[in-house]
Amino acid sequence: MKHDEAMMLLPEYLDGSLPRDQHEAITRLLETDAELHRAFEEEKMLDRILRTQAWVRARPDFTSRVLQSAGVPVPQGEAVLDRVLERLSAYAPVGTLALVAGLYGRAIATRLWDLWRGALGWAGGAVGLGKLDTNPVFAITTLALVIGAGVVAFELSRRGQSSA
Amino acid sequence: MVFSEEEALRRLRQGDARVFAQLVDQYKDMVINLVSRMLGQTADAEDLAQEVFLRVWKGLPRFRGEAKLSTWIYRIAINLCIAHKKTARARAQFLPADEPATWVHPNMRTERDNPYAEEAPLKAKLAELIPQMPEKYRTALTLFYLKDLSYLEIGEIMDVPMGTVKSHLFRGKAWLRERLLSGGSAEEEL
Numbered sequence: 001m002k003h004d005e006a007m008m009l010l011p012e013y014l015d016g017s018l019p020r021d022q023h024e025a026i027t028r029l030l031e032t033d034a035e036l037h038r039a040f041e042e043e044k045m046l047d048r049i050l051r052t053q054a055w056v057r058a059r060p061d062f063t064s065r066v067l068q069s070a071g072v073p074v075p076q077g078e079a080v081l082d083r084v085l086e087r088l089s090a091y092a093p094v095g096t097l098a099l100v101a102g103l104y105g106r107a108i109a110t111r112l113w114d115l116w117r118g119a120l121g122w123a124g125g126a127v128g129l130g131k132l133d134t135n136p137v138f139a140i141t142t143l144a145l146v147i148g149a150g151v152v153a154f155e156l157s158r159r160g161q162s163s164a
Numbered sequence: 165m166v167f168s169e170e171e172a173l174r175r176l177r178q179g180d181a182r183v184f185a186q187l188v189d190q191y192k193d194m195v196i197n198l199v200s201r202m203l204g205q206t207a208d209a210e211d212l213a214q215e216v217f218l219r220v221w222k223g224l225p226r227f228r229g230e231a232k233l234s235t236w237i238y239r240i241a242i243n244l245c246i247a248h249k250k251t252a253r254a255r256a257q258f259l260p261a262d263e264p265a266t267w268v269h270p271n272m273r274t275e276r277d278n279p280y281a282e283e284a285p286l287k288a289k290l291a292e293l294i295p296q297m298p299e300k301y302r303t304a305l306t307l308f309y310l311k312d313l314s315y316l317e318i319g320e321i322m323d324v325p326m327g328t329v330k331s332h333l334f335r336g337k338a339w340l341r342e343r344l345l346s347g348g349s350a351e352e353e354l
Contacts, residue, residue, distance in 0.1 A: 008334060011330075011333055011334055011337060012330070042341055042345055043337070043341075045283070045286075046337055046340060046341055046344065046345075048283070049283055049286055049287050049290055050290070050305065050309040051309055052287070053201065053287070053290075053291070053309070055193075055197060056193075056196060056197055056200060056209075057193055057196075058192040058193055058196050058210065058213070059210065062188070062192050062196075062210065062213075062214070063185055063188045063189050063192065065214060066188050066192075066214050066217045066218070067181065067184070067185060067188070069214060069218060070184075070217070070218050070221045070222075072181045072184060072185075072221070073181060
């Protein structure tokens with residue numbers, strides 16, 4: 001790929017919409033072409049600024065003012081009910097989750113703990129550490145380490161992708 | 165109650181006020197932001213957004229549903245902005261750029277929360293530059309960054325092929341970059 005073509009494709013390179021071969025060609029070119037690299041850094045900054053422009057909200061009475069000026073009569077009671085229902089529907093998944101947790105939380109937690117201990121027991125047997133499934137501090141520390149390693153791996157891969 | 169687009173359109177054509185209220189609620193922030201970015205932060209943004217929805221309401225009987233409802237609404241908004249800009253130019257009355265456009269939500273992200281706060285002056289300059297951009301570039305950029313619309317959707321709104329959208333975006337960014345990073349004059353157009 002030539003310099004000029006790569007310059008033209010930088011926006012699509014940045015938003016990840018290029019075919020794989022073109023993406024890789026630009027990635028390689030970025031390592032050797034200083035001007036392209038500078039343009040890419042500028043493109044990234046401009047993109048970030050454009051994406052983080054202030055977001056304004058309409059005044060709370062905007063809809064009623066529109067309806068009023070359009071001469072559209074809306075029964076206030078129904079409008080309020082609609083809004084309440086809309087808000088409630090947004091919280092429905094969280095509410096359901098809370099309900100399930102409330103009713104079966106203890107049983108679920110016990111089952112999960114048993115599963116975890118089973119997994120640790122198997123792992124402990126495999127590496128010759130018997131206390132993996134019997135010592136809660138050891139088990140929780142192991143769990144924290146596993147989660148921590150997952151988070152670090154995810155973050156590293158995310159950074160790798162965003163800098164590509 | 166949430167309807168499918170077809171059902172909402174059918175009810176809207178029958179003059180269902182509640183569905184229209186839901187439509188306004190759904191798109192009001194998008195339209196206000198689209199208008200205020202197209203024109204700059206002006207006090208007229210809410211008035212124009214209101215006018216957009218009035219045109220939507222009046223135009224519903226003629227809307228054939230060939231495009232998505234959102235595409236049609238954004239197209240009305242863009243056309244209104246272009247007309248407004250032309251009128252303003254004709255009158256040679258420039259709107260004050262420092263007036264707050266609309267009510268700012270208390271939860272809105274502020275510069276203090278921005279990890280790139282050092283870019284704030286660039287952002288302020290950008291807000292000044294965008295309304296001065298050539299119209300086609302401004303429209304493409306505003307739509308692209310407002311809600312990550314696809315090239316195809318932007319093409320439908322602007323009534324141009326997808327390749328032209330990409331070209332407008334590329335040239336629009338080049339126009340901005342030249343003035344933002346090199347300190348070039350914002351008055352000259354490509």
